[in-house]
Amino acid sequence: MSLITKYTEQIKIYNHYTNYKGRLFIKTLCDLFNDVAEVQTERLGVDVDTLNKQGQTWMLHRLHIQVFKMPHKEEDVMIETWPSGIDRLFALRDYRMMRQDGEVLVNATSEWMLIDLMRRRPLRQTEKVVEMSTSHQIEKLRMVPLLQEQDRAVQMKEARLFTATFDNIDFNGHVTQASYMRWLTNSLPFEFLKNHILTEVEVVYEHEIMPDSTIRSFYEMQQEGDEVGIVHQIKDETGEKLHCVAKSVWRKHADAKGMAE
Numbered sequence: 001m002s003l004i005t006k007y008t009e010q011i012k013i014y015n016h017y018t019n020y021k022g023r024l025f026i027k028t029l030c031d032l033f034n035d036v037a038e039v040q041t042e043r044l045g046v047d048v049d050t051l052n053k054q055g056q057t058w059m060l061h062r063l064h065i066q067v068f069k070m071p072h073k074e075e076d077v078m079i080e081t082w083p084s085g086i087d088r089l090f091a092l093r094d095y096r097m098m099r100q101d102g103e104v105l106v107n108a109t110s111e112w113m114l115i116d117l118m119r120r121r122p123l124r125q126t127e128k129v130v131e132m133s134t135s136h137q138i139e140k141l142r143m144v145p146l147l148q149e150q151d152r153a154v155q156m157k158e159a160r161l162f163t164a165t166f167d168n169i170d171f172n173g174h175v176t177q178a179s180y181m182r183w184l185t186n187s188l189p190f191e192f193l194k195n196h197i198l199t200e201v202e203v204v205y206e207h208e209i210m211p212d213s214t215i216r217s218f219y220e221m222q223q224e225g226d227e228v229g230i231v232h233q234i235k236d237e238t239g240e241k242l243h244c245v246a247k248s249v250w251r252k253h254a255d256a257k258g259m260a261e
Contacts, residue, residue: 004136007040008080018073026185026198029065030178033095033108036079044083044132048171055117060177061090062111064143064202069105076100083133084140089113089122091129094141109141120208146202147247154231156218160187161237164213175209180244184232187217196228196250203246209234215243227251 017028041047041058051057071077077097084094090111097106113122114129125133162183170176180203185193209215214237222229232246 004044004083004132004138006080006082006138007036007043008078009036009039011077011079013071013073013075013077015073022073023070023197024072025182026065026067026201027178027182029070029097029106030063030181032079032097033081033110034178036081036095037093040081040083044128046126046129046132051114052117052171056123057115057117057172059113059115059122059172060110060205061113062202062204063108063177064110064146064200065106065108066143066200067106067198069103070197071097071099071105077105082136082138083129084109084138086125086130086133087111089124091125091133092140096141107141107143109143146200146249147204147245151231151247152233152245154220156220156231156233158187158220159216159218162186162215162217164209164211164215166211168209169211172208173211175213177203177205180205180209180234183215183217183234184219184244184246184248187219187232188230192221192228192250195253197253199227199249199251201246201248203232203244205244207241207243209243213237224249 011032013024018024038047048057077099079095079097081093081095083091085092090113093110093112095108096104098104114125116123164175168175168179216235216237216239218233218235220231228250230248232248234243235241236243
């Protein structure tokens with residue numbers, strides 16, 4: 001009988017987790033997801049430190065987040081996570097953020113590769129990972145893919161430059177996936193971010209970004225009814241190497257809509 005259960009942790013949304021309007025940063029949400037996942041992987045014996053001793057590590061391939069309501073500063077929320085399946089070479093992991101009364105604020109699903117540290121090549125998931133990911137009856141989150149193949153061919157006109165500094169580097173010696181998320185959103189104009197709320201984002205990570213690298217975070221906005229869809233690409237300084245491709249969906253903030261009307 002499987003002993004795998006959801007790992008749940010209560011989190012307080014501190015002021016420094018939030019933007020100037022008091023809403024949780026999407027980058028910090030990713031950091032919180034990583035924190036709770038780390039606790040569970042340690043308990044299951046498949047954490048980064050354990051894998052590193054075996055010459056292996058985890059690397060994120062895809063992250064898909066749906067935001068129903070982003071929590072505000074001083075709120076207490078619950079985050080739960082669990083290994084949710086195997087798809088080819090990927091180990092799947094799901095996340096959910098809820099209020100104390102059970103209201104779901106955020107759903108997310110992710111795909112992780114097991115990597116050979118020396119060769120930087122993906123490995124087949126171990127029997128232990130397959131067992132923990134498939135032997136339980138916890139329902140997987142079902143999320144319709146947001147990012148489409150044609151999004152990779154969108155011509156980008158706008159971009160901002162960022163540099164991978166010390167604070168962007170993770171346990172694998174490359175840029176954290178949460179830093180990618182910060183660069184994707186921070187490339188957008190201030191007035192747009194001020195007046196819009198992120199409702200969904202999907203990112204596919206293609207190539208590592210190493211310390212001191214300079215990257216360009218490109219975006220192209222597309223009006224989709226009452227929403228704005230944005231296709232993103234992060235490339236190296238030359239614009240040749242693709243580090244990630246993403247799509248995000250935004251809706252106008254109620255206050256901003258009221259002022260416009």
